[in-house]
Amino acid sequence: MFGLPFRSCRANCASALGQVRHASSKRWQARQQKDQFTKEAAVQGLKSRAAFKLLQIDEKYRIFKGGQTVVDLGYAPGSWSQVAANRTQPHGRVLGVDLIPAQPPKGVSTIQGNFLSPEIQTYIRDFLRSPERGRPRQPDLGEPSPSILESNPDESAVEGKDGQVKILERTVDVVLSDMSAPWHQTSGFWKRSLSAPYRMMNTSGIVFKDHAGSMDLCNAALRFSTDVLKTGGHFVCKFYQGSEDKELEMQLKALFKKVHRLKPESSRSESKEAFFVGLQRKP
Numbered sequence: 001m002f003g004l005p006f007r008s009c010r011a012n013c014a015s016a017l018g019q020v021r022h023a024s025s026k027r028w029q030a031r032q033q034k035d036q037f038t039k040e041a042a043v044q045g046l047k048s049r050a051a052f053k054l055l056q057i058d059e060k061y062r063i064f065k066g067g068q069t070v071v072d073l074g075y076a077p078g079s080w081s082q083v084a085a086n087r088t089q090p091h092g093r094v095l096g097v098d099l100i101p102a103q104p105p106k107g108v109s110t111i112q113g114n115f116l117s118p119e120i121q122t123y124i125r126d127f128l129r130s131p132e133r134g135r136p137r138q139p140d141l142g143e144p145s146p147s148i149l150e151s152n153p154d155e156s157a158v159e160g161k162d163g164q165v166k167i168l169e170r171t172v173d174v175v176l177s178d179m180s181a182p183w184h185q186t187s188g189f190w191k192r193s194l195s196a197p198y199r200m201m202n203t204s205g206i207v208f209k210d211h212a213g214s215m216d217l218c219n220a221a222l223r224f225s226t227d228v229l230k231t232g233g234h235f236v237c238k239f240y241q242g243s244e245d246k247e248l249e250m251q252l253k254a255l256f257k258k259v260h261r262l263k264p265e266s267s268r269s270e271s272k273e274a275f276f277v278g279l280q281r282k283p
């Protein structure tokens, strides 16, 4: 009496939703084809235009140098990891973590899993604990290289919830997070591969939802950084602007000597996307 029976409504609604998503994906493709950063990424062999956001941040704040250990949260398809691997040569190491499977860029180690899961964070810490794991092998020169000496971890003692004091090894020089809450794949299953993985939509289009989701991911990345980042280490985090970002900025200011908020030229002007850069972790 009130419209279509449930089963046919479900079928019709799903097909209408599919058409809307198909149209928005067509618009996305058309915009990508015109975009100068997308063209330049293809010319330079970079996995996506996102590389230019990190390159512009590094031009401004010089976060990378040779021999560093970098953790790239939400690395797929891999352009930030490509930049980090290139800028931390020689003998740096980059560990990418992502929900979706994607071919690791050259010189990058990867873990597939949900960063918000405690098991995955334990797995990441175990990987980082061994200073040589994930680094390119060097011929035996008899003496340890300066970058190995620099990679000695800091240690900090923290009291756990059970009252026990734990020693945390701080082994990381730079934490990057470009994570965005993913939206489900609805099309294109047949044509995607590990080297050109399906790219989930990064935003829902609902401003508060995108903001709140990004605050959860940034807060998790910051908590992790508090445990693993060496004194003097740096932090870069993408977020969607909104009412709670001031609170995040305050927390960053407690941990880093300098905190910058910026929107690189290559970040689309119509999006609420912006970045926090925390420089030089305090002791």
Ligand SMILES: C[S@@+](CC[C@H](N)C(=O)[O-])C[C@H]1O[C@@H](n2cnc3c(N)ncnc32)[C@H](O)[C@@H]1O
Residues within 6 Å of the ligand: 047, 048, 050, 051, 073, 074, 075, 076, 077, 078, 079, 080, 081, 097, 098, 099, 100, 113, 114, 115, 116, 178, 179, 180, 181, 182, 200, 202
């Ligand atoms: C904008 S893309 C990253 C692009 C990447 N920086 C690059 O340059 O190629 C955001 C990524 O975050 C990942 N992501 C979102 N939430 C995550 C989570 N909880 N754990 C791991 N990865 C996550 C998504 O799967 C997606 O691949």
